Amino acid sequence: MDLTLTAAELSFQKAVRDFLDAELKQEWRGVSDIDNRTQPEIMAQWQAALAAKGWLTAAWPAANGGLGWSPMQHHIFKEECSKARAPKISAMSIGMIGPLICAFGTPAQQEFYLPRIISGADIWCQGFSEPGSGSDLASLKTAARREGDSYIVSGQKIWTTYAHVASRMFCLVRTDPAAARPQAGISMLLIDMALPGITVRPIHTIDGEHHFNEVFFDAVRVPVRCLLGGEHQGWDVARALLAFERSGIADVVATRQLLNDVAQIAAAEPRGNGSLLDDDDFADRLTKLEIALDSLEIFEMRVMEAAERKAGKDYDASLLKILGSELKQKIHMLGIEALGPLASAWPDDDAPAHASGAGAKLVVDALFYRAGSIYGGANEIQRNIVAKSLLKATAGI
Numbered sequence: 001m002d003l004t005l006t007a008a009e010l011s012f013q014k015a016v017r018d019f020l021d022a023e024l025k026q027e028w029r030g031v032s033d034i035d036n037r038t039q040p041e042i043m044a045q046w047q048a049a050l051a052a053k054g055w056l057t058a059a060w061p062a063a064n065g066g067l068g069w070s071p072m073q074h075h076i077f078k079e080e081c082s083k084a085r086a087p088k089i090s091a092m093s094i095g096m097i098g099p100l101i102c103a104f105g106t107p108a109q110q111e112f113y114l115p116r117i118i119s120g121a122d123i124w125c126q127g128f129s130e131p132g133s134g135s136d137l138a139s140l141k142t143a144a145r146r147e148g149d150s151y152i153v154s155g156q157k158i159w160t161t162y163a164h165v166a167s168r169m170f171c172l173v174r175t176d177p178a179a180a181r182p183q184a185g186i187s188m189l190l191i192d193m194a195l196p197g198i199t200v201r202p203i204h205t206i207d208g209e210h211h212f213n214e215v216f217f218d219a220v221r222v223p224v225r226c227l228l229g230g231e232h233q234g235w236d237v238a239r240a241l242l243a244f245e246r247s248g249i250a251d252v253v254a255t256r257q258l259l260n261d262v263a264q265i266a267a268a269e270p271r272g273n274g275s276l277l278d279d280d281d282f283a284d285r286l287t288k289l290e291i292a293l294d295s296l297e298i299f300e301m302r303v304m305e306a307a308e309r310k311a312g313k314d315y316d317a318s319l320l321k322i323l324g325s326e327l328k329q330k331i332h333m334l335g336i337e338a339l340g341p342l343a344s345a346w347p348d349d350d351a352p353a354h355a356s357g358a359g360a361k362l363v364v365d366a367l368f369y370r371a372g373s374i375y376g377g378a379n380e381i382q383r384n385i386v387a388k389s390l391l392k393a394t395a396g397i
């Protein structure tokens with residue numbers, strides 16, 4: 001696969017760079033360096049700048065502001081934003097619920113929710129997992145009983161990222177407990193987090209941060225107009241998310257930045273007359289990880305290109321998820337090894353120079369990213385999906 005940029009792609013790359021030079025404020029640069037620490041207000045301001053340019057919703061359908069960018073254009077855009085250390089944009093709002101509302105929302109829902117997503121007026125969280133229903137999501141129990149023009153929602157969600165800052169949740173609920181298949185009795189509700197009866201309780205993670213929560217619903221009255229897709233059709237709506245997740249799922253651009261950080265840390269770590277980067281064994285391991293990342297990048301471009309031709313495989317997203325998350329974890333571990341005792345420094349500590357910058361960021365990120373092989377569907381489950389699909393195709397099993 002030829003990854004050399006064409007003249008048109010080079011000109012697009014220049015347009016992105018010019019935009020970032022002009023619009024990306026100095027104080028916004030680097031705020032997302034540590035995964036999941038971006039302040040919602042900065043995220044909203046950056047999203048507003050992108051929206052004004054028309055680039056925030058580039059991946060949405062054309063009728064809703066999409067630009068029909070090629071996979072390479074998406075890649076260039078992400079790469080340039082990453083190099084400029086631009087803030088993250090809200091994956092749940094722009095990457096997940098926005099496209100879902102474009103695909104399944106009524107005209108009234110599109111008119112109400114989409115502008116609020118674009119302006120950042122609403123921050124969304126994803127209410128799928130429950131205690132006992134993670135990998136086996138179809139077993140979820142949070143109940144929504146129809147009463148007049150409302151659903152009465154009772155139950156519990158868990159691991160809900162950003163529920164403590166979100167104004168709305170896209171939530172899977174059980175509307176038909178008697179359905180023949182568990183998947184058939186599920187609906188998706190768009191829930192206002194300010195409704196009476198909702199309680200959000202923090203769960204703190206090993207990186208010392210507050211990313212996610214438990215969310216309790218005690219007879220919460222949700223208007224029927226907040227149903228997305230048909231009643232009992234929530235499983236199909238949720239499955240459609242998979243189609244939006246292919247681009248960027250392997251996190252190649254951020255992982256490239258991480259690899260550069262590890263090289264920078266090693267270059268600052270003295271060894272004999274040189275640095276750790278001159279150590280043959282270390283250099284060999286770093287190079288092997290770099291080669292794996294190059295291969296992953298090409299594979300990701302192939303997957304995106306095949307998806308555009310509607311020739312993708314149903315397990316492509318799973319392969320990208322497994323390869324991307326495990327490679328990133330390996331690079332984190334090499335970075336921690338390079339830091340040695342300095343890996344115990346925390347970003348706010350008075351740490352030695354090369355541990356307080358990229359080093360301390362790497363440690364916090366590495367701790368959080370242990371979850372990278374769990375969230376978005378655990379890697380064991382992704383392996384099952386790949387295996388089942390291949391066995392079906394090759395052995396008819």
Ligand SMILES: Cc1cc2nc3c(=O)[nH]c(=O)nc-3n(C[C@H](O)[C@H](O)[C@H](O)COP(=O)(O)OP(=O)(O)OC[C@H]3O[C@@H](n4cnc5c(N)ncnc54)[C@H](O)[C@@H]3O)c2cc1C
Nearest residue numbers: 126127128129134135159160161371374375376377378380
């Ligand atoms: C940082 C983070 C953020 C998250 N954010 C959200 C969020 O915003 N919204 C949300 O809804 N959820 C969120 N989740 C939840 C996430 O989707 C679940 O943790 C994930 O789906 C796994 O479910 P579980 O935790 O219940 O583990 P379980 O399903 O109980 O799995 C436990 C272990 O058993 C393995 N296992 C289970 N079944 C099988 C099987 N059939 N074959 C082989 N192995 C199996 C799993 O791979 C895993 O290793 C988040 C999780 C994390 C860690």
